[in-house]
Amino acid sequence: MDFQINNLDNNTLLNLYKALLKPRLIEEKMLILLRQGKISKWFSGIGQEAIAVGVTLALDKDEYILPMHRNLGVFTSRNIPLYRLFGQWQGKASGFTKGRDRSFHFGTQDYKIVGMISHLGPQLGVADGIALASKLNSQNHVVAVFTGEGGTSEGDFHEALNVASVWQLPVLFCVENNGYGLSTPTNEQYNCQHIADKGAGYGMESHIIDGNNVLEVYNRVRDIAENVRHNPRPILVEFKTFRMRGHEEASGTKYVPQELMDSWALNDPVVNYEAFLKGQGILSESDVTSIKETILNEINEHLDIAFAEEDIVPNKTNELDDVYKKFVYQEVNGSYETKEVRFIDAISEGLKQSMERHPNLVIMGQDIAEYGGAFKITEGFLEQFGKERVRNTPICESAIIETAMGLSIAGIKSVVEMQFADFVTSGFNPVVNYLAKSHYRWSQNADVVLRMPCGGGVAAGPFHSQTNEAWFTKTPGLKVVYPAFPYDAKGLLNTAMNDPNPVLFFEHKGLYRSIRQDVPTDYYTLPFGKASIIREGSNITIISYGAAVHWALETLDRNPTIKADVIDLRTLQPMDTEAIYASVKKTGKAIILHEDSLFGGIASDISALIMENCFQYLDAPVIRVGSLETPIPFAPQLETQYLPKNRFEIALNELFKY
Secondary structure: OOOOOOOOOHHHHHHHHHHHHHHHHHHHHHHHHHHOOOOOOOOOOOOOHHHHHHHHHHOOOOOOEEOOOOOHHHHHHOOOOHHHHHHHHOOOOOOOOOOOOOOOOOEEHHHOEEOOOOOOOHHHHHHHHHHHHHHHOOOOOOEEEEEEOOHHHOHHHHHHHHHHHHHOOOEEEEEEEOOEEOOEEHHHOOOOOOHHHHHHHHOOEEEEEEOOOHHHHHHHHHHHHHHHHHOOOOEEEEEEOOOOOOOOHHHOOOOOOHHHHHHHHOOOHHHHHHHHHHHOOOOOHHHHHHHHHHHHHHHHHHHHHHHHOOOOOOOHHHHHHOOOOOOOOOOOOOOOOEEEEEHHHHHHHHHHHHHHHOOOEEEEEOOOOOOOOOOOOOOOHHHHHOOOOEEEOOOOHHHHHHHHHHHHHOOOEEEEEOOOHHHHHHHHHHHHHHHOOHHHHHOOOOOEEEEEEEOOOOOOOOOOOOOOOHHHHOOOOOEEEOOOOHHHHHHHHHHHHHOOOOEEEEEEHHHOOOOEEEEEOOOOOOOOOOOEEEEOOOOEEEEEOOHHHHHHHHHHHHOOOOOEEEEEOOEEEOOOHHHHHHHHHHHOOEEEEEEEEOOOOHHHHHHHHHHHHHHHHOOOOOEEEEEOOOOOOOOHHHHHHHOOHHHHHHHHHHHHHO
């Protein structure tokens, strides 16, 4: 192994050795504890330590690193107290996730580390967001993000590199090529000689580094990072290495040819670097003994602390309170000056006034800048706020949602426009697994609003007309807003952008230019979780939201003998159950109308809540009305049949007569 000192002093060389040895000794201890049943699982990085250690020490301490589950050296090189790592692995309160997640699935702002989720790919896009924040704030920072050779097969890898290249973001994409994705060798993972070869396809500089040579890793990454700080751009770095143990300990290594294991064992990064330092007269055997003794004493001392710590006592209140970051709603009343505007204009006004109110707010989406968005909601925004804050994106929903998460980690708010709500499926994973769960897992909020143009009645077919809100009301950690009127749309959108939690803001396309209302001309807010009682009556409670509210009102106008409470929910998560219960207790009958297909829709949960909390007040079964159990069709006559508008009138009259 060719070690090049490159003018490094002896102190630096020794510190690299200590940093390299520490995760190795911790791992050896963890393997013992695993066999003793004192920890439940372990992903070994033995043989790969030089990458994590070299990269971490090559960066400044205030630069973010996004490691994987084999990068213990990142955490130890940032000097995280070991008892906290041990507490994390044992599910203790001293860890970073309060027992809610294990191993390295956590982050810590104190040490500028953002841990992975098991889906691997999303953290690449998150790194883009953190790097974008660095550019917006003129910080000249580098962001390093790790993935394995298997992870490069995921779409997130392509999307993240593409976005980073298009926007020239200062990201070091560090690929640890250890030969196997679990048991699948690289020749079954990709069909090119080197992963670094893929950089050319993105117009991106790339490098191949010996991942077992800590001096090569440290020197080359240090030089690359310094250059990127002055000339921001993404770099793809492939580290050639090998995993000497199983994907995790239970999987073993039987699938690896023994001769391959033997050849890589000769390239052990710790053994070889130690021998090099001894040969240079920088390290003696007594030094090795002393250094190991010091590290082992630290390990044992901190293990004692972690083992002595009491197990977490379950507390339901704590669990529920940590799903969302605390948000204290501040009411802002609009002026008496109003003007009649369309639903779409109210959205645009709210967005613009929030951009003025929050100088750290960034809007991202396809065609939103010069073109003004598919529905022209952001028309003129580019001229007022500039291209840094109004950003056209490539067609890559997943990476842009991940980028929004990264911006939030770096303290920047964002709004992401899904051109159509249907397209969120291409970014579903980061929404439900990253944005929704981050605060619960490690107290990092996702200050992100996803705007979701949705709904039928416009003959746009199965891929541009869905109302998919139920997918997200099911996911703890997300807030879901679905207004029916311009006044509500503007006020609730402003609140969404004040709320530090992830909000999915549904905007029914059929209402954009068909509904008008007097709306305050200046900035105002409306609270989440507060329904609007649009009409009052004693016969029936009608519960709805979005365009379906207008269908309900039209139906009542045609049936003047039916006197109903009409509840516009406005927000689905949180939901105003108090308003629902109070009305049902008064009327004794309830019907729930939504545009979504019936089975699994939110009406099912509302019906169950009414049955559980108001059963003794009911004079009839709770009725649900929704769309057909088919995808939404294109032809107008088929779409009319699909939507529940006409069926609602029949069901309402039957309930009235019950």
